[in-house]
Structures are given as C-alpha cells and as structure tokens.
Amino acid sequence: MVAYIIRRLFGAVLTLLIVSMITFGIFYLVPRWAGGTANDLASRYVGRTANPEQVAEAAHGLGLDKPFFVQYWDWLQAIFVGRDFAFGATQAHCPAPCLGYSFIGRNPVLPDILDRLPVTASLAFGAAIIWVIFGVATGVVSALKRGSIFDRAAMGIALGGVSLPIFWTGLVSLVIFSYTLHWTKPGGAYTPIEQNPGEWAYSLLLPWITLALLFSAAYARLTRAGMLETMGEDYIRTARAKGLRERTVVTKHGLRAALTPIATIFGLDVGLLMGGAVLTESTFSLPGIGKYAIDAINANDMPKVMGFVIFAAGFVVIANLIVDVVYAVIDPRVRLA
Amino acid sequence: MPAPDAFLDVRDLRIHFPTDDGLVKSVDGLTFSLARGKTLGIVGESGSGKSVTSLGILGLHNKRNARVSGEISLDGTDIVNADPETVRKMRGRRMAMIFQDPLSAMHPYYTVGHQIIEAYRVHNNVSKAVAKKHAIDMLGRVGIPQPNRRVDDYPHQFSGGMRQRAMIAMALSCDPELLIADEPTTALDVTVQAQILDLMRDLQQEFNSALIIITHDLGVVAELADDVLVMYGGKCIEYGSAVTIFEEPEHPYTWGLLGSMPRLDRGVTNRLLPISGNPPSLINVPSGCAFHPRCAYEARTGGLGTTTVPELAESGRGHLVRCHMPVAERKRIWNEQVRPKLEATS
Amino acid sequence: MTESTAGESVATQTPTKEALLSAQGLQKHFPITKGLLKRQVAAVKAVDGIDFDVYKGETLGLVGESGCGKSTTGRLITRLAEPTAGKIMFDGKDISHLGTGAMRPFRRDMQMIFQDPFSSLNPRHTVGTIVGAPFHIQGVKTPHGVKRAVQDLLKLVGLNPEHYNRYPHEFSGGQRQRIGIARTLALKPKLIIADEPVSALDVSIQAQVVNLLEDLQNELGLTYVVIAHDLSVVRHISDRVAVMYLGKIVEIADRESLYSNPRHPYTVALMSAVPVPNPRRREANQRQRVLLTGDVPSPIDPPTGCRFRTRCWKAQDICATTEPPLVVREGDAPGHQTACHFPVADNEEVAGRTAAA
Known part of the structure; x- marks a missing residue:
C-alpha cells in the first residue's frame, strides 16, 4: 500500500510538471511563434508611455529575453527558492513558494490565490454536502421505485438540471429570489465564516443551491443507475434469502456497493471545484479562485493565469490521489489485491 | 405424489412475468411435495423454470413484476398469500438457499464472518460476540480449516470450494428445515464438487432437513436425490423416484437428456443421442405439448401433440409422466429402442 | 521425453503417428511484480515444462481442474501467448517465438473454438460477416464468392444458409457455437483447438x-485438441487424453488405457x-470415491518434487525430493505415460472417502 501511494505521488508530481510545461509553453512560447518578440511581451507590463529602451530593459529584467527552457526553469525554481524581478529601476521579490509574479498588479500570485481559497472552499463544500444528500437520496428512491411517477419526474428534472448551464439558472434564480422576492442575498455579497457564520451561510445559500442543483441532477442519475445495477446482483438476492429486512438489504448491501463509484466521482468533482468554480463565482460575483482566474484572463495577466492553472491542477491531482486511496479503503478486493 | 407427511407442499404453482413482448410463463402449474429428511432433484435446462420455482418457494419474487398464484405451504404455512413480513421471518430461519456462484452470491465488501453473523442475528436475538462464535462454529462444521482465523477473511480470499462451504454455513446458520440448493456445484471443479456433495449429504442427515437440489447435471441428481422432477417449458413433464427416472424413464425429453450425456460408468458410445432443436422460448411456448417440436415420437400422437397439452398422469406407483403416447407404447419404445442405444458401446 | 520417442517401436491404434503439433519443455511463467520499481518477485508457473505430441487426425483431450494450466497450454500452442521456455513445432516448423506477421500464414492452419458463444461473436456483425471474415483477413480467393462459401459453411455446421444476414443475438447458444465453429472452418485448418467448447451450453x-x-x-480430416x-x-470425444495438474502433465495415454487403468493417483x-448417473450405485460410488x-x-510456489504429493495418500519421502519423470511404466500400454513414483496398480484398493488425507 505504501509503495502504491509513493508510486502514485511520483505520478502526481510528473503530471503537474507536464501540465505546467504545457501551460507555460502556451503562454510564453506560442506568442513568440506568432511573431511576438520579448519586447512585445514586456511592453504590456511597463505602461504605454515607456520608450523602447525601457521596454527592452524590462524584458531583460523579467527574463523574457531568455530561451524558453531557461524561462521555464526559472519559473520552476522560483517555487522552491523564490525569485527577483526588475522593472527598470524598481526591484521586486517573489518569496518562495513563488507560483508566479503578477507584472501588472506587482505582487506575487500565490498569496492572492490563498486569500481567495476560503471563498471557493466554502462554495464547493457547502454545495457538495447538499448535492450528495439530495442527489443520492433521489437516485436511490428512483431506482427502488423504477417506472413510478416519482422516478419519471425526478429523472426528467435531472435531465433538465444536467442540461441547463449554471449561468442561466444562476441568473434566473438571482432575479427571482434576490432581486424580486428578496429572500436571498444579491450577488457579490460574501461574508467570511469567521466574521459571522450565519451571514456566511445566508450569503452562500443561493450559489450553493444553484451549483448543487447541477450536480444533484448528475448524481441522482448516477446513483439510480448504480443502484439498479447493484440491486440486480446475486448478493442482493442472497441478502434477501437470508431474511434480512428490505431496509437493511437496500442500505447495507445495495447502497454500500453502489456508492463506491460515486465516491470516486465525488472526489474528482470536489477537487475540480476547489480549483475554482469559475462560472458560479462569476455569476454570483463571489471573490473566489474562479473569479480571480476570470479577472486575470480579462486583464491578460499571464503569470496569474499560469499560477491559477497550476493551483487548480494541483487540486485535481491531489483529489485523484485521495480517491484512489479511499477506493482501496472502501473495497477490500482492491485493498488486498 | 401428494404425501401425507409432506413438509413442503406446492400446488398448481404459477409464476408469470408480464413483459413488453408478452406474458412469460416461467412456471405454469407445478405440483409437488417433499417430506423432511428427503431430497428432491429438479432437473431442467435453461428457461425450464427450475430456478424461478426455487425463488418462488422462498417468496423472493417481486409482486410488481411477477404474478404468483397457486399454493406453497411450508409445514402448513402458506407462502404465496402470506404477508411479506411473515415470509421474510421464515426466510433464512425455516428455509434457506444455496446459490450457484458463491463469489457473486456473497457481498464483496463484507467478511465471510460478518455475512454469517448477519444471517444469524436477524433471526436470533443474540449479541455480536455470541453470533461470531456461532459463525466460527458453523465454518468449522462445514470443513473450513482454522475457522477462527478465516471468519475475518473476505469472500475473494477464499478458494471456490471454500466459498461454497462458507455459503452452506451461512444457509445452515439458523438450522433451516428446508434447504434449496440451486446448481450448488456447477461453478466448482469436479474434485471440489465431490467434497461439497458429500458435505451436503452429511449435513442433511445431521439436520434432517428437506433438500431441493436444482441442477442440469443428472449425475449430481443421481448422487443426492430420492425423487426427481424433470421440468420443461415451465411444467413438470416427468416425476418419479431417482431409480425410476434413471432406469425406466418414459418421457422422450428425459430419454433425450440421458442420451445427451456421455457416462464414465459405461463403455464409450459411438454417438451421443441428442435432442434436436433448441429449448423453447417462454414467450412463445409451442402449442399443445411444449416438447412436440423437438420430439422424435410426435407423429405417434396423431396430431394431438400440436393441439393439446398432455395431462401429467400416473404411469406406475409414484411415477408421473406428461405425454400423449400410451403407457405401454412408451415402455416399449424405451425398452426396445432407446435403452439399447444408450447402453451400446463401441 | 515425448510420446513419439516412447512409443515408436510399438504399433498402436492411432492411424498415423505423424505429429502435427509437438510441444517440448513448454513453459509459461507470468511474472509477479512488487514494490516501487515493480521488481519481479515471483512468477505464476501456469505451465511448467510439458511435452506432448498431437498426431494428425486424432483428438487429444486436455483435462484438469481450474488453474492446472490447460487453457494457458491452449493459448501457447495457438501462439496467442508466447512461451517463456520450450518449443512448439507445428507441421515441422518451430513457431515458438514467431511474431504476429510471421504467425499469419500458420493462423490459417490452426483455429480456436472458444467457450462462450455469447462473447466471442461480435454482436454488430451479421453471421455472413463473422463467418466470412477469415477469407478477407487472409486474402483467400473463393471460387464462387465469399457469400457462397459462407453459406456452404453454414450448411456444413447445420445452420440455415438463409440466415446469412442475421445477427448473433437472433440465435440460441447452441446455434451461436455452431457459428463459431463455421468461422474456424472457413480456412480449412489442419488443427482446431477447442477450449471448453460445450461447457456453456445446455x-x-x-x-x-x-x-x-x-x-x-471424419468429413474433413481435422485434428483436435479439446481442452475441457x-x-x-x-473421454467421449478424445483418442488420447492428457491429465494436467499444477502446470504439469501427470498422465497421458490412449483413452481406453487411461480410463480403464488410470495410474496416477490424481487421475484416479x-x-x-x-x-x-446411476442412483443404485450411489453407496458404492461414495465408498470408492477418493x-x-x-x-x-499455489502455482506461484508449487510443492517440491511431485506437485501432487501434498494431497496424495500414497506420498512418501522421495516424492518431496525427486520429481517423477513422465514415462511409460512396465506393463502399461505403449504410450501410456505416468509421472508418479508409486503409480496405482490394477485392482489396487485406493483410499476410500475416510482414509484420504
């Protein structure tokens, strides 16, 4: 098991390296292939009034005139030892772990992202709890009452839920519940949990429900399919033949097995959301990592985008790792194989 | 066939499944009875209704997709029309089942011990510790070495034979009076099969339970069964003592089963004598006698075979046959035509 | 030690003694890896050094319980797997380590029938496509077109040639197995390896x-290896039978000789x-049963010496130290080879159900 985890860790690091290299290549190499010079890149960071010498100096100071692999190496190294930049006369230091330095905002990227992590985490975990409870419960009932009115209605709504984009449901619900009925807080209102937990939950209520609706729909369908399959297994027949109560058969024997693949997907979904629920955060103007990324893209602030991509990829890779380990804990056949 | 000391009594059992393609009559008017300490072998091919019957006796058919009618009475208690909770309390305690493939029939996430403990505790109000002791005891009794250690193993850590032993331990944990074994050895190797059959025989004597063994393997039936019921297309087509069925069978389908099977206890035959055609679809069961399209003697019924379902009629003492041919003719064909061919060696 | 050297001097019932296929010291080990660097720590010795010949026109039966290596043997001789050691001669040529391309011409001559007629036919192809596929793959010209050739094959295996355009799911299990057989016959193979050809059927x-x-x-002069x-x-189908246990052949003989005078305790x-299937002999059978x-x-760490010794009632010290060779015993029929230090004699009282330990 330990060897397995170590091997997976190596794999995770390798994945991150490859992701960073590709992202780096897209941001720094592709513009050059398109004919852009180091000076063109640097000109974005020194203001409109700069003269060519200043631009060239900035390009040099920021390392944009170095070969690609040297630049990548500098970027990689900075994660462990930090890095110094020179904007003409001004010096800047990005302390380790340095995930990039915004040349526009003149500040390191990582602290910014970490500042916004609680917002994204609040959104992701809150929504996750709602959608797991709601989605799995709906799926189980649908599977047990297959073909009933409940099943058909639930699956119809689920189909709608999966197909409706969040910016649509989000905006519609904002209009109805916030601006018309005034039941929930308007977009952009976020209270940190340490200030006032009640307000925190209240401010996130609508984003949670909107985000959870999307995932509940998918989880209801997954759970239904999983339960239908599991309840047809031979061991369910055995459990009934033993005279177990139907409730025990469904929960202990059916659901336990049906939930295994769902736990896997759940881990990946939460990992993905932790790296920024881009659409939800934009729709509700929540100052999370996703909003940060959108703002960075709009501002064409490449180091920020780069930092975000690596950060988000890190969450996905870690979630993957956790899921694999958890899987082994849930299923003894994997554990002992 | 109705026995006064019958412990299990099945009368005119019908189990039908409405489907989009039509009504599937998996079991269509089955009647038999079984006494304590006796073994009934139910023989048939896929789709004959033998497994559906066993699930019906345990009351395991879902009312939503199966129509069960007729009478199943276990020691006087009706199962078909009883309230589900009553039947549930009987399942596992008074009647238990052993399934074909113990790997898929046991839950992969729970230890073998846990699954036996669960079966025991649902019917017995005892602590987990007591139930675990019982589970270890049961595993020991079915011949699993080091039961106090193996009790905490998962099913996939057992070999095929050991798993089937554990399955038997689970079925016997509440000392049931009726045990149904559905193809209990089909998934096992022949030397393991011999061990399991031996074990089942010993345990049946020890527990004096009624045993139904469902199989397609006539060899297994000959090893265990006192009486044999041959099913075809959801109906019993021949019933009799094991010796009668193997030595004086009268239904052409039974002849076909015997002729299809190479035997180690006789010299090598030149050719097997199979039944032509394929087992019937249960949606479009052939008219008249369900076996008539495959029957080599159909012409002798004078067209009756295609139009009328033959009655299950007594041919000798305790020997029932569902065939249009007159008894004397059936006996003559068996003795003069079929038996010599079966016994001919090259 | 092979059959041909053992039985050469004596004439036997087998029509021709010309080996179509010959396995010598055949071995297949599947590595087990462990740890960070996936070092090989052990190997599953699925087939561990077996010798046998398959003569032209005969049927050789391979029997044994699950895990004895009989299916792996089948995969080795059809070269669906590559042997770890040993040699496979087919029609006089060494095919032990040929690559996919070099094997191609031999694939015409050796075909395989599989156990499960449900999974071995592509459900999206018609019967015509399935049975005709070998002609296309091997680029074989058929005198009256592929369709005609396929219909002839369907007729040959007892199927209606008009069902050419039907899909596998429209057929029953037995009919599907016939389709599989028709496919194997398309290229007029010399050798057919059938792995549990009937065990999934009613x-x-x-x-x-x-x-x-x-x-x-009989009609096509085929040679069979039937694994079951x-x-x-x-017994019904074979001319000769080889019994396998834990990756080894423990006994091989003509059918009559093997079934009437089994020598190896495992065979017994x-x-x-x-x-x-004789209820009157029930008690007698139980008494005689070993x-x-x-x-x-475990085939990972098989017992030393004779592999069966851990379950054998006749085992003695020598069985743990020396592996018995597969040879013809004195007084046995020619070609009846047994790998045992203490073979069972005629009329020997073998241990009954209580004594076996």
Whole structure:
C-alpha cells in the first residue's frame, strides 16, 4: 500500500510538471511563434508611455529575453527558492513558494490565490454536502421505485438540471429570489465564516443551491443507475434469502456497493471545484479562485493565469490521489489485491 | 405424489412475468411435495423454470413484476398469500438457499464472518460476540480449516470450494428445515464438487432437513436425490423416484437428456443421442405439448401433440409422466429402442 | 521425453503417428511484480515444462481442474501467448517465438473454438460477416464468392444458409457455437483447438455440438485438441487424453488405457469424483470415491518434487525430493505415460472417502 501511494505521488508530481510545461509553453512560447518578440511581451507590463529602451530593459529584467527552457526553469525554481524581478529601476521579490509574479498588479500570485481559497472552499463544500444528500437520496428512491411517477419526474428534472448551464439558472434564480422576492442575498455579497457564520451561510445559500442543483441532477442519475445495477446482483438476492429486512438489504448491501463509484466521482468533482468554480463565482460575483482566474484572463495577466492553472491542477491531482486511496479503503478486493 | 407427511407442499404453482413482448410463463402449474429428511432433484435446462420455482418457494419474487398464484405451504404455512413480513421471518430461519456462484452470491465488501453473523442475528436475538462464535462454529462444521482465523477473511480470499462451504454455513446458520440448493456445484471443479456433495449429504442427515437440489447435471441428481422432477417449458413433464427416472424413464425429453450425456460408468458410445432443436422460448411456448417440436415420437400422437397439452398422469406407483403416447407404447419404445442405444458401446 | 520417442517401436491404434503439433519443455511463467520499481518477485508457473505430441487426425483431450494450466497450454500452442521456455513445432516448423506477421500464414492452419458463444461473436456483425471474415483477413480467393462459401459453411455446421444476414443475438447458444465453429472452418485448418467448447451450453445442446465436432473431424480430416474439465465429455470425444495438474502433465495415454487403468493417483481421484448417473450405485460410488482434501497449492510456489504429493495418500519421502519423470511404466500400454513414483496398480484398493488425507 505504501509503495502504491509513493508510486502514485511520483505520478502526481510528473503530471503537474507536464501540465505546467504545457501551460507555460502556451503562454510564453506560442506568442513568440506568432511573431511576438520579448519586447512585445514586456511592453504590456511597463505602461504605454515607456520608450523602447525601457521596454527592452524590462524584458531583460523579467527574463523574457531568455530561451524558453531557461524561462521555464526559472519559473520552476522560483517555487522552491523564490525569485527577483526588475522593472527598470524598481526591484521586486517573489518569496518562495513563488507560483508566479503578477507584472501588472506587482505582487506575487500565490498569496492572492490563498486569500481567495476560503471563498471557493466554502462554495464547493457547502454545495457538495447538499448535492450528495439530495442527489443520492433521489437516485436511490428512483431506482427502488423504477417506472413510478416519482422516478419519471425526478429523472426528467435531472435531465433538465444536467442540461441547463449554471449561468442561466444562476441568473434566473438571482432575479427571482434576490432581486424580486428578496429572500436571498444579491450577488457579490460574501461574508467570511469567521466574521459571522450565519451571514456566511445566508450569503452562500443561493450559489450553493444553484451549483448543487447541477450536480444533484448528475448524481441522482448516477446513483439510480448504480443502484439498479447493484440491486440486480446475486448478493442482493442472497441478502434477501437470508431474511434480512428490505431496509437493511437496500442500505447495507445495495447502497454500500453502489456508492463506491460515486465516491470516486465525488472526489474528482470536489477537487475540480476547489480549483475554482469559475462560472458560479462569476455569476454570483463571489471573490473566489474562479473569479480571480476570470479577472486575470480579462486583464491578460499571464503569470496569474499560469499560477491559477497550476493551483487548480494541483487540486485535481491531489483529489485523484485521495480517491484512489479511499477506493482501496472502501473495497477490500482492491485493498488486498 | 401428494404425501401425507409432506413438509413442503406446492400446488398448481404459477409464476408469470408480464413483459413488453408478452406474458412469460416461467412456471405454469407445478405440483409437488417433499417430506423432511428427503431430497428432491429438479432437473431442467435453461428457461425450464427450475430456478424461478426455487425463488418462488422462498417468496423472493417481486409482486410488481411477477404474478404468483397457486399454493406453497411450508409445514402448513402458506407462502404465496402470506404477508411479506411473515415470509421474510421464515426466510433464512425455516428455509434457506444455496446459490450457484458463491463469489457473486456473497457481498464483496463484507467478511465471510460478518455475512454469517448477519444471517444469524436477524433471526436470533443474540449479541455480536455470541453470533461470531456461532459463525466460527458453523465454518468449522462445514470443513473450513482454522475457522477462527478465516471468519475475518473476505469472500475473494477464499478458494471456490471454500466459498461454497462458507455459503452452506451461512444457509445452515439458523438450522433451516428446508434447504434449496440451486446448481450448488456447477461453478466448482469436479474434485471440489465431490467434497461439497458429500458435505451436503452429511449435513442433511445431521439436520434432517428437506433438500431441493436444482441442477442440469443428472449425475449430481443421481448422487443426492430420492425423487426427481424433470421440468420443461415451465411444467413438470416427468416425476418419479431417482431409480425410476434413471432406469425406466418414459418421457422422450428425459430419454433425450440421458442420451445427451456421455457416462464414465459405461463403455464409450459411438454417438451421443441428442435432442434436436433448441429449448423453447417462454414467450412463445409451442402449442399443445411444449416438447412436440423437438420430439422424435410426435407423429405417434396423431396430431394431438400440436393441439393439446398432455395431462401429467400416473404411469406406475409414484411415477408421473406428461405425454400423449400410451403407457405401454412408451415402455416399449424405451425398452426396445432407446435403452439399447444408450447402453451400446463401441 | 515425448510420446513419439516412447512409443515408436510399438504399433498402436492411432492411424498415423505423424505429429502435427509437438510441444517440448513448454513453459509459461507470468511474472509477479512488487514494490516501487515493480521488481519481479515471483512468477505464476501456469505451465511448467510439458511435452506432448498431437498426431494428425486424432483428438487429444486436455483435462484438469481450474488453474492446472490447460487453457494457458491452449493459448501457447495457438501462439496467442508466447512461451517463456520450450518449443512448439507445428507441421515441422518451430513457431515458438514467431511474431504476429510471421504467425499469419500458420493462423490459417490452426483455429480456436472458444467457450462462450455469447462473447466471442461480435454482436454488430451479421453471421455472413463473422463467418466470412477469415477469407478477407487472409486474402483467400473463393471460387464462387465469399457469400457462397459462407453459406456452404453454414450448411456444413447445420445452420440455415438463409440466415446469412442475421445477427448473433437472433440465435440460441447452441446455434451461436455452431457459428463459431463455421468461422474456424472457413480456412480449412489442419488443427482446431477447442477450449471448453460445450461447457456453456445446455445438456441437450452439448450433445449436438459434440456430435457435430465428431462429424466434421471424419468429413474433413481435422485434428483436435479439446481442452475441457468434464471428464466424460473428454473421454467421449478424445483418442488420447492428457491429465494436467499444477502446470504439469501427470498422465497421458490412449483413452481406453487411461480410463480403464488410470495410474496416477490424481487421475484416479479425478475420475472417482465424477458423479455417476446411476442412483443404485450411489453407496458404492461414495465408498470408492477418493475425496481429495484441501485445495490445489499455489502455482506461484508449487510443492517440491511431485506437485501432487501434498494431497496424495500414497506420498512418501522421495516424492518431496525427486520429481517423477513422465514415462511409460512396465506393463502399461505403449504410450501410456505416468509421472508418479508409486503409480496405482490394477485392482489396487485406493483410499476410500475416510482414509484420504
């Protein structure tokens, strides 16, 4: 098991390296292939009034005139030892772990992202709890009452839920519940949990429900399919033949097995959301990592985008790792194989 | 066939499944009875209704997709029309089942011990510790070495034979009076099969339970069964003592089963004598006698075979046959035509 | 030690003694890796050094219980797997390590029939496409077109040629197995390896397929290797039978000789375990039955010396130290080879159900 985890860790690091290299290549190499010079890149960071010498100096100071692999190496190294930049006369230091330095905002990227992590985490975990409870419960009932009115209605709504984009449901619900009925807080209102937990939950209520609706729909369908399959297994027949109560058969024997693949997907979904629920955060103007990324893209602030991509990829890779380990804990056949 | 000391009594059992393609009559008017300490072998091919019957006796058919009618009475208690909770309390305690493939029939996430403990505790109000002791005891009794250690193993850590032993331990944990074994050895190797059959025989004597063994393997039936019921297309087509069925069978389908099977206890035959055609679809069961399209003697019924379902009629003492041919003719064909061919060696 | 050297001087019933296929010291080990660097720590010795010949026109049966290596042997001789060691000669040529391309011409001559007629036919292809595929793959010209050739094949295996355009799901299990057989016959192979050809079928259908295989052999002069766990079916269909245990052949002989005078204790136990369809002999059978206890040992770490010794009632010290060679014993029929230090004699009282330990 330990060897397995170590091997997976190596794999995770390798994945991150490859992701960073590709992202780096897209941001720094592709513009050059398109004919852009180091000076063109640097000109974005020194203001409109700069003269060519200043631009060239900035390009040099920021390392944009170095070969690609040297630049990548500098970027990689900075994660462990930090890095110094020179904007003409001004010096800047990005302390380790340095995930990039915004040349526009003149500040390191990582602290910014970490500042916004609680917002994204609040959104992701809150929504996750709602959608797991709601989605799995709906799926189980649908599977047990297959073909009933409940099943058909639930699956119809689920189909709608999966197909409706969040910016649509989000905006519609904002209009109805916030601006018309005034039941929930308007977009952009976020209270940190340490200030006032009640307000925190209240401010996130609508984003949670909107985000959870999307995932509940998918989880209801997954759970239904999983339960239908599991309840047809031979061991369910055995459990009934033993005279177990139907409730025990469904929960202990059916659901336990049906939930295994769902736990896997759940881990990946939460990992993905932790790296920024881009659409939800934009729709509700929540100052999370996703909003940060959108703002960075709009501002064409490449180091920020780069930092975000690596950060988000890190969450996905870690979630993957956790899921694999958890899987082994849930299923003894994997554990002992 | 109705026995006064019958412990299990099945009368005119019908189990039908409405489907989009039509009504599937998996079991269509089955009647038999079984006494304590006796073994009934139910023989048939896929789709004959033998497994559906066993699930019906345990009351395991879902009312939503199966129509069960007729009478199943276990020691006087009706199962078909009883309230589900009553039947549930009987399942596992008074009647238990052993399934074909113990790997898929046991839950992969729970230890073998846990699954036996669960079966025991649902019917017995005892602590987990007591139930675990019982589970270890049961595993020991079915011949699993080091039961106090193996009790905490998962099913996939057992070999095929050991798993089937554990399955038997689970079925016997509440000392049931009726045990149904559905193809209990089909998934096992022949030397393991011999061990399991031996074990089942010993345990049946020890527990004096009624045993139904469902199989397609006539060899297994000959090893265990006192009486044999041959099913075809959801109906019993021949019933009799094991010796009668193997030595004086009268239904052409039974002849076909015997002729299809190479035997180690006789010299090598030149050719097997199979039944032509394929087992019937249960949606479009052939008219008249369900076996008539495959029957080599159909012409002798004078067209009756295609139009009328033959009655299950007594041919000798305790020997029932569902065939249009007159008894004397059936006996003559068996003795003069079929038996010599079966016994001919090259 | 091969059959041909052992039995050369004596004439036997086998029509020709010309080996179509010959396996010498055949071995297949599957590595088991462990740890960070996936070092090989052990190997599953699925097939561990076996010798046998398959003569032209005969049927060789390979029997044994699950895990004995019989299916791996089948995959080796059809070169669906590459042997770890040893040699496979087919029609006089060494095919042990040929690559996919070099094997291609040989694939015409050796075909395989699989156990499960449900999964071995592509559900999206018509019967015509499935049975005709070998012609296209091997680029074989058919005198009256592929369709005609396929319909002839369907007729040959007892299917309606008009069902050319139907899909596999429209057929029953037995008919699907016939489709599989028609496919293997398309290229007029010399050797057919059938791995559990009837075990997934209903009893009445099993007999139909067994008869069909026999008819085809007589008509087309085919050579069969039939791999099965059912000893009765193997006896019925085979000319010679090899019994495998834990990756080794423990006994190989003509059918009559093997079934009437089994020499290896494992063969004896195996045969005595087969339930006999005779309720009158029930008690007698139980008394004579050799009940093997315990499970087959792991092929990762098989017992030293004779592999069967851990479950054998005749085992003595030498069995643990020296592996018995597969040789013809004195007084046995020519070609009846047994790998045992203490073979069972005629009329020997073998341990009954209580004594076996």
